[in-house]
Amino acid sequence: MKWRRRHHHPSLFLSTLNRILKTTTEPPDAAAVISVRSYADFTTQATFEIKKCDVHKLDEAPATEVVMTRDEGLQYYRIMQTMRRMELKADQLYKQKIIRGFCHLYDGQEACAVGIEASINLTDHLITAYRAHGYTYTRGGTVKEIMAELTGRRGGIAKGKGGSMHMYCKHFYGGNGIVGAQVPLGAGVALACKYHGKNELCVCLYGDGAANQGQIFETYNMAALWKLPVIFICENNRYGMGTSVERAAASTDYFKRGEFIPGLRVDGMDVLCVREATRFAADHCRSGKGPILMELQTYRYHGHSMSDPGVSYRTREEIQEVRSKSDPISLLKDRLLSNNMASVEELKEIDVEVRKEIEDAAQFATTDPEPPLEDLCNHLYHNDSPVEVRGTNPWAKLKSVS
Amino acid sequence: MATSLRCFLRSGKKAVLVAGRRGFQRSAPAGVQVTVRDALNQAMDEELERDERVFLMGEEVAQYDGAYKVSRGLWKKYGDKRVIDTPISEMGFAGIAVGSAMAGLRPICEFMTFNFSMQAIDQVINSAAKTYYMSAGLQAVPIVFRGPNGASAGVAAQHSQCFAAWYAHCPGLKVVSPWNSEDAKGLLKSAIRDDNPVVFLENELMYGVPFEMTEESQSKDFTVPIGKAKIERPGNHITLVSHSRFVGHCLDAAAVLAKEGIECEVINLRTIRPMDVESIEASVMKTNHLVTVEGGWPQFGVGAEICARIMEGPAFNYLDSPVTRVTGVDIPMPYAKTLEENSLPQVKDIIFSVKKTLNV
Secondary structure, eight states: OOOOOOSOOOSHHHHHHHHHHHHOSSSOOHHHHHHTGGGTTSOSEEEEEOOOOEEESOSOOOOSEEEEEHHHHHHHHHHHHHHHHHHHHHHHHHHTTSSOSOOOOOTTOHHHHHHHHHTSOTTSEEEOOSOOHHHHHHTTOOHHHHHHHHTTOTTSTTTTSSOTTOOOBTTBOOOOOSTTTHHHHHHHHHHHHHHHTSOOOEEEEEETTGGGOHHHHHHHHHHHHTTOOEEEEEEEOSEETTEEHHHHOSOOOGGGTTTTSOEEEEETTOHHHHHHHHHHHHHHHHTTOOOEEEEEEOOOSSOSSTTOOSOSSSOHHHHHHHHHHHOHHHHHHHHHHHTTSSOHHHHHHHHHHHHHHHHHHHHHHHHSOOOOGGGTTOSSSSSOOOEEEEOSSTTOEEEEOO | OHHHHHHHHHHHHHOOOOTTOOOOOSSOOSEEEEEHHHHHHHHHHHHHHHOTTEEEEETTSSTTSOTTSTTTTHHHHHOTTTEEEOOSOHHHHHHHHHHHHHTTOEEEEEOSSGGGGGGGHHIIIIIIITHHHHTTTSOOOOOEEEEEOSOOSSOOGGGOOOOHHHHHTSTTOEEEOOOSHHHHHHHHHHHHHOSSOEEEEEOGGGTTOEEEEESGGGSTTOOOOTTOOEEEEOOSSEEEEEOTTHHHHHHHHHHHHHHTTOOEEEEEOOEEETTOHHHHHHHHHHHSOEEEEOSSOSTTOHHHHHHHHHHHSGGGGGOSSOOEEEOOOSSOOOOSHHHHHTTSOOHHHHHHHHHHHHTO
């Protein structure tokens, strides 16, 4: 697994860390550790007990004893913290009316996106629904271009033309607004993976609400029939908009709903659980066994979207309890500190850097100009000669280029 | 092409042709008779051979040779990887086709008829048509959705709808509606080679109809450009614009009217979106009269769009009378033969409308 980050690293520690991460996929060897001599008294890796997954139609389950290195831990911490701060900043900008329309925030669910990406490659593929900012980041988008897309500016990842729900980057197919439609799309990407024969797979995400869509069952059938290399992942955050899972589904065992497709139910608040389950699932797919289904039990702190306060269908006590007992970032932080894998100061330093990155991105996102009117009709057709597009009245003849 | 034109005019002088029989040659210049079905088959065969990313999926397309035998022989030749039978899951398999296009393949997604595409219409519009725009050019969707569209014979209301207007309403899609074999082959090849989502509206009643195809159109590189209409028959007195099966009806009507000294210019739209309005305008500026002919319902239809576009453009000032639309009757399609026949434009309806428009 390789991470590519496209932001600046002002401190020596970070540039060293980055060099290590770029050049190794295993725990750093002695020579690399020496180059970060000032931190040599930390534990370089530790073994952790994680929750056992419930299984469906599987003889084996993901491991319950896993190893995490210090570098991995710091990496996961940084990325989850970046995602958290980015979403909170989006909340702020939305309340200032600088972000408009739909804005579905991911805070609380960070361990899912980070854990998944930790066990796949950037050459694999991923598609999700509209709660997509976190995935856009883990798939290679920068905070800057994500935020600028939210504010609808020309520096946005989709040049301001897509918005919150329509962000794309290499091997990341959005960002999809129609609930459930992304699931057949994801199986189609997997079909292309199988067709090309490059041993790539597709991670295809949907929520507990979408899990009741008919097209998902059509997709289960075809994916299983044709043994497509797709990992279906249901991010069960207990509520489909304002409807709790008990009120929406006759069976809330989402990991079993694939019936003939093997399934896992995973603690989605623990990044190591998600990582291990994804590793297990990816092995299953890559060995040609066909699709597999993972249910990640997770939680969103915000309401369904920014127009939903999120407290009419659940209690503040419930939200507070999850925050205090199961927050994914806190869980990781506790693990790092109690196993002497990092210091409080080190983590605080990361927090400061993350905060700065978010501030800089927000600054860009609020000052970058909107796309020019000349861009209005562009990107209708790919690889076509320019066409004329009718404007709002017969005399408005607008131009569209590919 | 000139040879086909001559052949139609020749046969028109003899008798009024029943809709459906077309183009039998007396003598044979350098051409060959090919049915629309075979033309479509050739197009797919050639494109499957040319580009290994192209594949066909749909219900019964592989081992059954196609519900209407359009994909006959392709599974035998190319195998399971390139020609895929799907379960009856339109929304699911259309989405899978779109996803595969996003990831670099070039799918041909067949709907057994376009009536069933309604189950999958969200994937066609929201996943395929709009994605290139929403992604500001990052994500293209090179897919063809094809299948029979419009009325067949005796299949009743749920199986007879024309979707030209619905799909052509949406930016981001291209919508193509071939009439004869040359259209079918050339346009399907163009559609498959196009990097954008194309809705390819065939017609079941045309599948078995043979047309003469020129030597040029037998070439593996022969394509017909999307977005360009064709003048099937030149004339000076009135313009008839149509698409798909009703182009044949227009030519039949033109043959009858020619005997009365009325020379119709018959335009075959070939593409509904983007529509070649310039060709219609040029013709209207010559003939001063316009009749549109389609199988679909009148409200918000192809003819309605042509009327609006003519009014907004230079040709309006050349009209000597308002545009006339000849359309399907504004009802769900009935089953009984006489009722069905009277639900769609007949040659006599076109002749009547031409004379009314010309005030003769």
